Amino acid sequence: MHRYVNSMEEILPLAEICRQNNKIDVELYEKYDVKRGLRDANGNGVVVGLTRISDIIAKKNINGELVPVDGELYYRGYDVKDLIKNKKGNFGFEEATYLLLFDKLPSEKELENFCSLLSQCRSLPSNFVRDVILKAPNKDIINNMAKSILTLYSYDKNADKLDIDNVLGQCIQLIANLPLLAVYAYQAHKHKNKHGSLIIHIPNPKLSTAENILRMLRADSKYTELEADVLDVALILHAEHGGGNNSTFTTHVVTSAGTDTYSALTAALCSLKGHKHGGANIKVIEMFDNLKSTVENLKDEKQLEEYVDKLLAGEAFDKSGLVYGLGHAVYSLSDPRAVAFKGYVEELAKQKGMEDEFELYSKVEEIAIRKIAEKRKIYKGVCVNVDYYSGLAYKMLGLPRELYTPIFAVARSVGWSAHRIEELLNSNKIIRPSYKSVQGAREYIDFGDR
Numbered sequence: 001m002h003r004y005v006n007s008m009e010e011i012l013p014l015a016e017i018c019r020q021n022n023k024i025d026v027e028l029y030e031k032y033d034v035k036r037g038l039r040d041a042n043g044n045g046v047v048v049g050l051t052r053i054s055d056i057i058a059k060k061n062i063n064g065e066l067v068p069v070d071g072e073l074y075y076r077g078y079d080v081k082d083l084i085k086n087k088k089g090n091f092g093f094e095e096a097t098y099l100l101l102f103d104k105l106p107s108e109k110e111l112e113n114f115c116s117l118l119s120q121c122r123s124l125p126s127n128f129v130r131d132v133i134l135k136a137p138n139k140d141i142i143n144n145m146a147k148s149i150l151t152l153y154s155y156d157k158n159a160d161k162l163d164i165d166n167v168l169g170q171c172i173q174l175i176a177n178l179p180l181l182a183v184y185a186y187q188a189h190k191h192k193n194k195h196g197s198l199i200i201h202i203p204n205p206k207l208s209t210a211e212n213i214l215r216m217l218r219a220d221s222k223y224t225e226l227e228a229d230v231l232d233v234a235l236i237l238h239a240e241h242g243g244g245n246n247s248t249f250t251t252h253v254v255t256s257a258g259t260d261t262y263s264a265l266t267a268a269l270c271s272l273k274g275h276k277h278g279g280a281n282i283k284v285i286e287m288f289d290n291l292k293s294t295v296e297n298l299k300d301e302k303q304l305e306e307y308v309d310k311l312l313a314g315e316a317f318d319k320s321g322l323v324y325g326l327g328h329a330v331y332s333l334s335d336p337r338a339v340a341f342k343g344y345v346e347e348l349a350k351q352k353g354m355e356d357e358f359e360l361y362s363k364v365e366e367i368a369i370r371k372i373a374e375k376r377k378i379y380k381g382v383c384v385n386v387d388y389y390s391g392l393a394y395k396m397l398g399l400p401r402e403l404y405t406p407i408f409a410v411a412r413s414v415g416w417s418a419h420r421i422e423e424l425l426n427s428n429k430i431i432r433p434s435y436k437s438v439q440g441a442r443e444y445i446d447f448g449d450r
Contacts, residue, residue, distance in 0.1 A: 024438060032436050038244075043329065048431075049252065051243045052076065053100060053418045058331045068332040068381055070339075075240055076103050081340050084236055090208040090228045091115060093235035093411070097175060100240055100418045101168070119205035121176035122212075125155050129184055129200060137188035141406045142273040144185035146266045149174065153262040160260050162424060170261040171417035178413050179209055182406035183216045189402065210235055213407070217399070226351055227397055230344045231407075234390055237337040238408050240415030242330075247271040247278070251416045255423040256431040268416045269409055278405040278412075281391035283324040285401065288361070288392075290317045298360055301367070308364065308371050323368045325388030337386035345389045345396075352396045361392055 029036055038046045057072040073080045076099050083096055088111065098106040098114050106114060132151050137144060152174075153159045158166050184200060191198035199219055203212040210232035214223035243252060250271040254264045272278035294316065295303045310316035311323050328335055349358035365384050372382050394404050 028438050032438075034436060038433075039329070045244045045329070048433075049243055050426075051419070051422060052103065053415070053422060054240045054242050056242050056330050058333075070334045071331040071336040071383075073241070073336045075099055078105070080237065080336065084233055084340055087232070087236070090210050090225075090232045092232045093209050093239065094118065096236045096239050097414045100414050101171070101421070115208075116205075117172065118176045118209075119203075121173045122180065122203050122205070124177060124180060125152075128152075128155075133181070133184045134188045134192075134198075137185065137192045139189055139193060139402060140273075141182060141185045141189065141402050142269060142409065144188070145178070145181045145406060145409065146269050148181045148185070149262050149266045149269070152177075153260065156262075159262065162258065162260075164421060164424065167261055167421060167424060171265075171413075171420065174261070174265055175413050175417060178410045179203070179213050180216070182403060182410055183213060185406070186217070186400060186403050190400075208232060209410070213410070214397070217403075224351070226348060230348050230393055231397060233341060233344050234393060234407070235411040237341055237386055238390075238411035240412070240418065243419055245277070246274070247412060248415055248419050251419050252423050253431045255420045256427060256429065258430075261420065264420055265413060265416055268412075272409055272412060273405060278408045280324060280385075280387040281394070281408075282401055282404050283318075284388055285391040285395060285404075287311075287317050287324045288364075291364070298356075301363065304364060305367055305371070308367050311368075312371060312375055323364075323372070325391075326365075326368050326372065326384055327382050328385045331383055331385065332381035334383045335385045338384050338389055341386060341389050341393070345393045348393060348396050354396055357392065357396075361389065 028034075035046050038048070040046065053076065055072075055074040055077070057074075058068060059066045060069045061067075075083060075096060078099065080096075083099070084092060087095060088108075091111065094115050095106060095111055097118075098104075098111060128148075128151075132148055133144065156170065159170075161167075180203065187199050190196040197219070201216045201221055204215060207215060208228070211223065211228045213231060214228060215221045241248070243249060247268040251264055251268045254267045259267075275283055291304075291307055292298065295307050297303055307316060308323065312321060314321040346358055349355050365388065369382060369384070390408075391404060394401075394407065399407065
């Protein structure tokens with residue numbers, strides 16, 4: 001049996017050597033003008049590519065000066081708020097998918113045909129659920145999904161072909177099947193590790209992605225129209241967010257190396273998994289769990305202010321000094337996704353009888369923004385991001401926390417696919433940024449002299 005190193009007696013001395021010998025003096029980053037995180041001193045991303053897929057606006061040139069403005073998000077030039085407002089039933093995510101892949105809004109017939117294509121693709125190979133998903137399930141659904149995607153490579157006779165016809169087909173197949181991989185992986189985990197009933201519902205070809213997720217997840221397959229509507233909006237808002245976000249940039253990097261579609265989307269999936277990226281909404285929910293266990297009167301604004309003060313001082317929750325769900329790498333005055341989503345979350349809260357919970361989130365949002373402005377020098381302002389309310393929405397929808405990030409992945413697979421195709425069509429260079437070495441040359445030391 002393979003032996004995993006579990007002994008801290010073996011690891012601790014080596015970890016200390018590793019820790020000490022890999023430190024880099026922070027002043028060297030300024031000395032060599034290194035853009036850590038591919039961002040400049042003002043937090044602006046270093047421009048490394050061009051895209052037509054989406055645009056994020058947080059500043060506008062007013063009288064020759066860049067001024068922070070309320071955030072705007074465009075998919076292929078269309079305001080995402082308009083896509084939500086005018087979506088066709090619960091197929092808004094499918095319409096956004098068509099737009100992001102093909103750079104055009106579909107006609108009614110084109111959308112109908114595309115939804116039919118997704119339904120035809122929404123099936124897994126024979127015995128795949130039994131032989132792959134149900135075997136060795138774990139609590140990390142993203143890891144299980146990654147395993148499944150890489151295994152699907154084995155079923156594709158043209159897995160390595162990089163012509164756009166083939167890549168587009170692979171992307172559509174994966175976009176269609178990621179909801180199955182996510183929900184089935186959770187059901188396997190619930191059955192094996194939580195000793196629950198094993199429930200595997202096949203998708204209904206007449207239903208939307210959002211409806212099928214709820215149908216496959218729930219034992220009775222029932223859901224309300226509003227529940228499907230809220231999840232559909234969440235999928236639209238998470239489908240794409242520029243080429244510079246961590247997981248999408250990962251897609252560009254690995255695609256530029258000439259790898260296959262399955263490996264490219266798996267790499268993006270693993271990037272999304274991190275709590276600084278796709279796992280942020282779970283941290284928001286955990287933070288509020290801590291708040292509710294700590295604050296005696298949740299309607300007392302002074303007590304809420306004291307808790308937020310402790311968060312910022314690194315004295316509450318995980319001692320990170322962060323208020324999760326606040327702040328964004330690009331947006332300053334507002335995140336358009338959070339603005340668009342908040343009204344849907346409020347409506348769902350009313351249907352679920354959770355108005356007090358929604359009011360608590362709103363009050364903490366107001367307090368935290370004010371407190372951060374008072375206590376910290378934020379060059380571009382701070383606002384709640386979409387993660388602040390998406391976790392609450394998923395909680396009210398009854399989604400298990402293990403599925404919060406996988407649902408994000410289901411949506412963002414569309415953006416990853418569009419950017420993979422754009423990279424293949426427009427660049428023939430491998431992405432290869434430069435790192436400055438700050439380790440001088442050293443003379444080799446013989447064994448006896450060390």
